[in-house]
Amino acid sequence: MAKAESNVSDGLTLELIRESLIRQEDTIVFSLIERARFPLNSPTYDKSYASSVPGSGGSLVEFIVKQTEAIQAKAGRYENPEEHPFFPDNLPPSQVPPQKNPEVLHPAAMSVNINKIIWDMYFNELLPLFVTPGDDGNYASTAARDLECLQALSRRIHYGKLVAEVKFRDERKDYEPAIRAQDRDTLINLLTFARVEEAVKKRVEKKAMTFGQEVTLGDDGNKGKYKVNPAIVSRLYGDWVIPLTKDVEVEYLLHRLD
């Protein structure tokens, strides 16, 4: 299990990528359930609330994400090509010995980062769907949970680079003409498997039911009550994760022959 989760160091295979994508579903569902422990807590997202925090210049969640990313950058997090910062500007360099990450991706991968879109989707569309309204005052903890959700979604969606690379290698003769023609529609069609997408949506819904249930000793009448609505997790994948992954795949592929 740990092997599939590590860097794809021993050759890129569809099987390793598939295992990682499936494992990442668990992480995403866990992170949503953990965020749902807290109500909306709107001051977390309100610039005026955080105005007294030096160097914030934005909301409390911006402060927490920016500062935590800076620490993790020093610790080498973003040396791993699977990780993408939300605030890449002025990020401090890694201060740990360099890793020998295998170069499986085309260098064009470096320039693909759609975290701005993921950020807006998460706060403007997803978050209000799965947390209760209200305010319990735990804004710092709330922002830490948001960071976990954002990082899990970002990693999953940017994994599209690896998906695209392995599909490109496997069916180079199909992809090359579309890339040369910079034909997004054909690339989208090549990357779309409706049956697989439906299965993913069903599986994440089942995961939300399994991981979000109240587990008690003995059978009880708690069935059907979940910490995060499973239909919303299915919708998260159908409306955002899958389409945004394809956006990453297409952006990557358009430059694959540069």
Next chain:
Amino acid sequence: MAKAESNVSDGLTLELIRESLIRQEDTIVFSLIERARFPLNSPTYDKSYASSVPGSGGSLVEFIVKQTEAIQAKAGRYENPEEHPFFPDNLPPSQVPPQKNPEVLHPAAMSVNINKIIWDMYFNELLPLFVTPGDDGNYASTAARDLECLQALSRRIHYGKLVAEVKFRDERKDYEPAIRAQDRDTLINLLTFARVEEAVKKRVEKKAMTFGQEVTLGDDGNKGKYKVNPAIVSRLYGDWVIPLTKDVEVEYLLHRLD
């Protein structure tokens, strides 16, 4: 759900505390499963590896925990009496508007922080039991996952202060003589309910099975394979979480009449 998870703002009741303790079990199990995505990654804990990181002076995990706690402190995390830092010395003050946290605990609660013991237990005893050996190079992410485990365990164990307070209020005539006599053994006896402890251990084991299973569409032969060994989660509670919670309860009660 969110209500029970918030500060105990509307009166301390055993029912609210119980709900929170049960909900915190899920958080602990999730955090262990997420840590188990990575192998041991021993450089994360090795002082020489992090020697090039300014201000670390210790291991990479120490750097990540210390620095992340400093950010969260500025954002007000430790204004909540349920949260306890692992590195309380030189923690920056909160820079957000003060919360009106209700004073449910005796002021003596402030001085009870056993995170040093939790830290040693986690790294020296628990961690080697539930992660695979090996090294995949993801040390920054590994340390971030350790922080999540540590914070979840610390919050659960220090919740003993609230448990002790509500038990004290409910059975003041039993507790007062033991407190005046500073009689730890009698306090431990008053706080021990073997039947409840057995039920907790069984429930967390069941949670590890439920949340750590491989969820697939359709029935499959994957039963009995878990991301974290359920017996170890049961042992975590039996050997460490429950006894350490009682240590917190006793330390708190010994000063309850100061």
